[in-house]
Every structure is written in C-alpha cells, then in structure tokens.
Amino acid sequence: MPQPLHTVHISPRNRLGRILWGLVNALCFRYTPRTAHAWRAWVLARFGAQMGRRCHVYAGARIWAPWNLTCEDDAAIADGAEIYNLAPVHLGVHSVVSQGAFLCTATHDMHDPAFPLQAASIRVERRGWVAARAVVMPGVTVGEGAVLGLAALATHDLPPWGVYAGVPARPVGVRRSH
DSSP states (O other): OOOOOOOOOOOOOOOHHHHHHHHIIIIIITTTOOOHHHHHHHHHTTTTOOOHHHOOOOOTOSOOGGGGGEEOTEEEEOOOOOOOSSSOOOEEHHHHHHHHHHHHHHEETTTTOOEEEEEEEEEEOHHHTTTTEEEEOTTEEETTTOOOOOOOOEEEEEEETEETTTTTTTTEEEEEOO
C-alpha cells in the first residue's frame, strides 16, 4: 500500500536552494564527461544528497532536489531519468533508474479548490529496477529485486522479486534473486 500524501509548502529556503542547484547543475553537472560519476556524486552531496560508494548518476539525469535524494552503494540513475523529489527518494544498493524513467513524489489534491501540492516519498529497494520510461507514483515502494518494465506505471507498492508491466503495472513474471 502506498504511503499517504502530505501537503507540501515550499519555503523560501527551498526556493533559494533550487535556484542555486539550477546554476550548479548547469555549470558543474549537466555537461560533465560521461565517466565523471564520482564528480557528480560529490556535487550532489554538496547539496545534501546522501551518496553511497560507486554511484553512477549520469549527466543527463534530472534531479529536482538533491537534499531529498539518498543513493546507497552502486545505485544508478541514467541519462534522461527524472527524479521529481519534493519528498525523499531512496535508491537501495544496486538499484537502477533507467533512461527516461520518472520518479514523481508529488501531485495535487484535485478535490480541494485550492489545489494544494501533496507529496509522499518513493523507495526503490536493493536490486530494484525501474526500466526505461517507466513511472513511479508518489508513496510507492519498488520492492527488493522487483522490475518495473518498459513504460509501466507503478501506482501501488511492487512486491519483491516480481516483474511488473502495463498501465497500471500488473505482475507478469518472477525475477530470480541473486
């Protein structure tokens, strides 16, 4: 079951952080050599990201708020992946977020006329894989070793070591554990 949403208020400090991150991202992150993973991890850590050893964050990855990102050892975020993290995003050991994937921690309360911003954290557990162009909704956990297939949509937690496909994602197989 996904985590419940909570209302988000973006503070002036958060806005300033986003402006500074945008500048540093443009100057020191986006146009770095493909192999400069350690440099990009260091830059993210300067903005509050918790970065494990040997993380591979590619220059074309888009991270909204580094201070809401935790990557354990050997986690990877590919070019074109987008982490829209108004709430925390946690990537476990050896987890992968592939090209064009979208981890979206926020939405709006469509039932409230004020349309307030709401958010809930996302977790991709150890050896979890969010495949190319797949989308993970707010509050969802991709279980240990689970695979969210190409262009699938995770609206609910994905149990460990399953393979999920479709919109919304449904179980289509089992992945062998390592």
